[in-house]
Amino acid sequence: MAETTTIEGVTEAINRAAVEARSHGEPAWLAQRRAHAWSVYESLPLPTTRREEWRYTDLRRVLDLDALHLGSTEAGPDDPSSYPERLRATMNEDHEAAGHLVFIDGAVVHTDIRDDLASLGVILMPLRQAVREHPELVESHLATEAVPPEEGKFAALNAALWSDGVFLYVPRGVRLDNPVRVTRWISEAGAAFFSRTLIVAESTSQVSYVDEILSDDFDTQTLASAAVEVITRDGAQVQYVSLQRMGRGAFYQSKQRTLAGRDSTLDTLNVTLGASVSRVDLNARLMGPGANSDMLGLYFGDDDQHFDHNTSQDHEAPSARSDLLYKGALDGHARAAFRGIIRVHEGAQQTDAYQTNRNLLLSEHARADSLPNLEIEADDVKCSHGSTVGQLDDDHLFYLMSRGLSREKAERLVVVGFLGEVMSRLPLGGVVEKVTRAIAEKLRA
Amino acid sequence: MPQNEVIQGLELDEYKYGFVDEEKHVFRTQPGLSEEVVRQISAQKEEPEWMLEFRLKALQIYESKPMPTWGGDLSKLEETLDEIYFYVRPQDRMERSWDDVPENIKNTFERLGIPEAEQKVLAGVGAQYESEMVYHSLKEEWESKGVIFDSIEDGLKNHPELFRKYFGTVIPSADNKFSAMNSAVWSGGSFVYIPKGVELETPLQAYFRVNQERMGQFERTLIIADEGSRAHYIEGCTAPTYSTESFHSGVIEIVVNRGAHFRYTTIQNWSNNMYNLVTQRALVHEHATMEWLDGNLGSKLTMKYPSCYLVGEGAHGNILSIAYAGDGQHQDTGGKVIHAAPRTTSSIVSKSISKGTGRSSYRGLCKVYDGAVGAKSNVECDALLINETSRTDTYPYIEIEEKRSNIGHEATVSKVGDEQLFYLMSRGMSEEEAMALIVRGFIEPIAKQLPLEYAVELNRLIELEMEGSVG
Numbered sequence: 001m002a003e004t005t006t007i008e009g010v011t012e013a014i015n016r017a018a019v020e021a022r023s024h025g026e027p028a029w030l031a032q033r034r035a036h037a038w039s040v041y042e043s044l045p046l047p048t049t050r051r052e053e054w055r056y057t058d059l060r061r062v063l064d065l066d067a068l069h070l071g072s073t074e075a076g077p078d079d080p081s082s083y084p085e086r087l088r089a090t091m092n093e094d095h096e097a098a099g100h101l102v103f104i105d106g107a108v109v110h111t112d113i114r115d116d117l118a119s120l121g122v123i124l125m126p127l128r129q130a131v132r133e134h135p136e137l138v139e140s141h142l143a144t145e146a147v148p149p150e151e152g153k154f155a156a157l158n159a160a161l162w163s164d165g166v167f168l169y170v171p172r173g174v175r176l177d178n179p180v181r182v183t184r185w186i187s188e189a190g191a192a193f194f195s196r197t198l199i200v201a202e203s204t205s206q207v208s209y210v211d212e213i214l215s216d217d218f219d220t221q222t223l224a225s226a227a228v229e230v231i232t233r234d235g236a237q238v239q240y241v242s243l244q245r246m247g248r249g250a251f252y253q254s255k256q257r258t259l260a261g262r263d264s265t266l267d268t269l270n271v272t273l274g275a276s277v278s279r280v281d282l283n284a285r286l287m288g289p290g291a292n293s294d295m296l297g298l299y300f301g302d303d304d305q306h307f308d309h310n311t312s313q314d315h316e317a318p319s320a321r322s323d324l325l326y327k328g329a330l331d332g333h334a335r336a337a338f339r340g341i342i343r344v345h346e347g348a349q350q351t352d353a354y355q356t357n358r359n360l361l362l363s364e365h366a367r368a369d370s371l372p373n374l375e376i377e378a379d380d381v382k383c384s385h386g387s388t389v390g391q392l393d394d395d396h397l398f399y400l401m402s403r404g405l406s407r408e409k410a411e412r413l414v415v416v417g418f419l420g421e422v423m424s425r426l427p428l429g430g431v432v433e434k435v436t437r438a439i440a441e442k443l444r445a
Numbered sequence: 446m447p448q449n450e451v452i453q454g455l456e457l458d459e460y461k462y463g464f465v466d467e468e469k470h471v472f473r474t475q476p477g478l479s480e481e482v483v484r485q486i487s488a489q490k491e492e493p494e495w496m497l498e499f500r501l502k503a504l505q506i507y508e509s510k511p512m513p514t515w516g517g518d519l520s521k522l523e524e525t526l527d528e529i530y531f532y533v534r535p536q537d538r539m540e541r542s543w544d545d546v547p548e549n550i551k552n553t554f555e556r557l558g559i560p561e562a563e564q565k566v567l568a569g570v571g572a573q574y575e576s577e578m579v580y581h582s583l584k585e586e587w588e589s590k591g592v593i594f595d596s597i598e599d600g601l602k603n604h605p606e607l608f609r610k611y612f613g614t615v616i617p618s619a620d621n622k623f624s625a626m627n628s629a630v631w632s633g634g635s636f637v638y639i640p641k642g643v644e645l646e647t648p649l650q651a652y653f654r655v656n657q658e659r660m661g662q663f664e665r666t667l668i669i670a671d672e673g674s675r676a677h678y679i680e681g682c683t684a685p686t687y688s689t690e691s692f693h694s695g696v697i698e699i700v701v702n703r704g705a706h707f708r709y710t711t712i713q714n715w716s717n718n719m720y721n722l723v724t725q726r727a728l729v730h731e732h733a734t735m736e737w738l739d740g741n742l743g744s745k746l747t748m749k750y751p752s753c754y755l756v757g758e759g760a761h762g763n764i765l766s767i768a769y770a771g772d773g774q775h776q777d778t779g780g781k782v783i784h785a786a787p788r789t790t791s792s793i794v795s796k797s798i799s800k801g802t803g804r805s806s807y808r809g810l811c812k813v814y815d816g817a818v819g820a821k822s823n824v825e826c827d828a829l830l831i832n833e834t835s836r837t838d839t840y841p842y843i844e845i846e847e848k849r850s851n852i853g854h855e856a857t858v859s860k861v862g863d864e865q866l867f868y869l870m871s872r873g874m875s876e877e878e879a880m881a882l883i884v885r886g887f888i889e890p891i892a893k894q895l896p897l898e899y900a901v902e903l904n905r906l907i908e909l910e911m912e913g914s915v916g
Contacts, residue, residue, distance in 0.1 A: 349833075359845070361845070361847075361848035361850075362848070363848055364815075364847075364848050365815075365848075366848060367815075367844075367845060367846045368843075368845050369842075369843060369844045369845070370843040370845075370854070371840070371841065371842050371843065372839075372841060372854065372856075373838070373839060373840050373841070374828075374837070374838055374839035374856060374858060375836075375838045376828070376830065376836060376837045376838065376858050377836045378830075378833065379830035379831065379832055379833050379834075379835055379860045380833075380860055381830070381858060381859075381860070382858070382859060383856075383857070383858040383859075384855070384856060384857040384858070385839065385854075385855070385856050386853070386854060386855045386856070387841070387843055387852075387853070387854040387855075388851075388852060388853045388854070389813075389843065389845040389850070389851075389852040390850070390851045390852065390853075391848050391849055391850070391851070
């Protein structure tokens with residue numbers, strides 16, 4: 001295989017043979033799709049910092065693809081008592097749910113959905129199962145409209161090598177009163193895991209979805225790669241929440257795209273607390289008139305954590321609204337980059353689009369880079385963006401300390417209050433408490 | 446749709462400086478850029494050997510750097526550059542008396558109102574025609590205080606030590622492709638020295654005119670404001686409108702020493718066939734203040750980001766930028782502030798108006814290095830869109846390495862609101878008056894910073910263009 005060794009990103013573990021192994025037993029359309037994705041992957045160079053979107057994350061320095069092996073895909077037993085302690089603990093914190101999916105090391109170990117919802121036609125199942133049982137729904141949406149391999153090196157790699165994922169389908173008019181909860185645990189150090197999420201909400205349906213990934217620290221680099229596709233039809237309402245609480249040594253990468261139809265609401269929240277390196281790409285496409293997206297982000301980095309959020313808001317239809325708020329606090333030598341762009345396409349009149357990134361530097365050595373961009377090609381629009389980098393407000397601290405709080409406690413309170421604004425905009429049951437506790441833990445560390 | 450007609454009538458871009466003079470020159474190089482051309486320019490100027498070497502080295506750097514792929518559309522520039530004249534010498538020597546300037550050139554500047562302004566409101570005037578300064582004068586009272594205001598060539602001849610100490614230090618040839626080009630073929634521009642403690646009460650002005658078709662102008666300006674001094678320098682630019690493209694690429698280097706205060710104002714009103722790619726940078730020392738007032742109204746494409754390198758404690762940088770992009774124009778402008786010392790402060794305010802198929806882009810950088818404790822910066826960008834086909838972009842880069850700093854950026858984009866128009870019209874204003882008032886209100890924060898005659902000119906321009914626009 002002399003010729004493959006010269007292609008960037010092709011390694012002993014990550015190669016065409018691995019893609020073929022994954023295709024084994026799959027329908028022809030999927031095998032073809034994987035093969036195509038692999039060709040795209042081979043054709044694309046690994047992005048360098050010369051590319052605007054990768055300006056602040058040097059992949060050659062922070063990712064060692066050669067050292068990775070592919071994670072196992074064998075599912076363990078569906079026995080909650082055998083779950084790792086932290087996985088059980090975090091699941092116990094969750095409130096009521098419409099259904100669950102639990103992953104351990106990339107394989108689904110548990111699925112449930114409330115009977116009444118299943119009888120209404122709601123589908124929640126592992127993606128591999130959905131490929132077999134609902135090909136008519138999966139084939140048209142998977143890695144086509146939302147995150148096709150052509151989107152980039154990681155999107156192509158994920159489309160070629162995904163081992164399993166989540167499929168959630170909500171039929172027309174069905175409204176779920178409790179969130180769908182997905183919990184993922186990763187323990188195999190040095191492995192690469194590729195997972196996909198596909199959510200389709202038919203017109204006027206409603207669902208909220210919380211996806212949490214966690215792990216202990218790794219002594220060798222471990223990759224968790226996600227591709228997330230969320231599609232809302234006319235008038236549907238979807239809330240997508242991602243909580244990333246991986247241990248150090250993890251490289252977390254998530255490529256997300258939301259497609260919002262006419263008068264639909266498609267909100268997202270990305271919480272980034274863990275991993276050594278985390279890169280999230282989120283593209284919100286407002287495709288139907290009257291579509292609405294709140295895009296929220298919260299991050300808290302310490303030690304030498306490196307977070308990179310790259311967002312875009314594409315207004316392709318008139319009268320749509322998007323509002324982005326990403327807030328982060330950085331301690332130790334942590335570094336965060338935010339790059340966001342609002343693109344108002346020609347003809348997208350009466351657009352309201354906003355973008356705000358605020359950073360709090362808690363230490364001498366922390367660093368924040370912020371690039372909030374606008375590209376506007378329609379005239380009847382309201383757009384704004386704002387970006388700030390600052391330190392803790394002495395007046396706030398002084399006030400709290402004059403009320404008898406120690407400096408530490410006062411600082412903690414101010415940070416929690418600063419970040420809390422984000423969660424108050426998407427107050428989903430259980431999420432706020434969980435995130436607040438995780439932040440408090442980090443502040444104590 | 447009467448409102449639409451009002452909007453269409455906002456002909457800000459009707460160009461009144463497009464007249465052409467008869468072409469007369471005493472020397473010009475072959476079209477295009479080559480080592481031969483560089484050697485000829487240097488020989489024409491009878492330069493010392495080190496400057497020729499400096500130019501040749503810069504030419505190599507220019508050739509080794511790729512054409513930028515960001516910003517405006519430069520895809521046709523290489524073709525243009527092969528056709529243009531890099532050096533055109535309009536007369537044999539520079540004059541100190543207005544009466545000695547050749548008749549045709551004098552007429553041009555008289556039509557532009559320069560001599561009148563000199564008498565009334567300026568401390569000194571320089572005028573560049575094609576590649577050379579044709580006129581330079583400084584009022585006696587300032588000359589006697591040691592102020593130097595000269596053509597850059599005379600700066601090199603008459604003040605070789607001062608010149609060599611600073612030339613190319615603020616903007617090295619290798620800074621970017623066009624600073625390299627300028628370093629190879631520079632010609633014309635000013636050399637300014639303000640001695641310690643001297644405060645100029647009225648501005649110095651340099652005026653740049655390109656008359657020849659397919660001409661490249663490469664002015665090079667070096668300004669040193671010594672400790673505690675204070676001065677204001679204004680440059681204005683115009684050219685006739687030809688169907689072929691012309692090219693202007695300046696390099697402006699400014700050193701603002703401890704406690705000095707320097708303001709540099711540009712009112713760029715090039716014709717719409719001009720590529721205007723300029724590098725402007727100031728090195729700002731302890732407790733000094735640098736202010737850039739950057740008005741971009743003309744040109745086909747402008748890429749220009751005046752910058753302040755705040756290298757001394759307590760240094761302050763201020764950038765006010767106004768851009769107007771009419772049909773077919775792209776103004777890719779903004780500013781850069783680099784905080785490299787404690788307690789440095791800066792502010793960038795940018796206002797842009799896009800009309801017709803015009804596009805204005807704000808591109809800026811705010812960088813705070815580790816150790817720049819107490820740095821503060823605020824960036825504000827507002828864009829006004831007049832038509833459906835207009836476009837605006839904002840690309841601010843914010844890079845912060847220091848915790849003890851406060852940085853903010855805000856931008857808004859809007860169109861002239863129906864409510865605003867309706868309100869003013871309900872108070873008895875015509876649509877055109879209302880529109881003019883709103884646009885004027887939008888640029889007011891910048892216009893009020895301009896020297897009076899420019900503020901009046903800017904307001905008059907906007908008002909004039911709106912007259913008779915409702916049918």
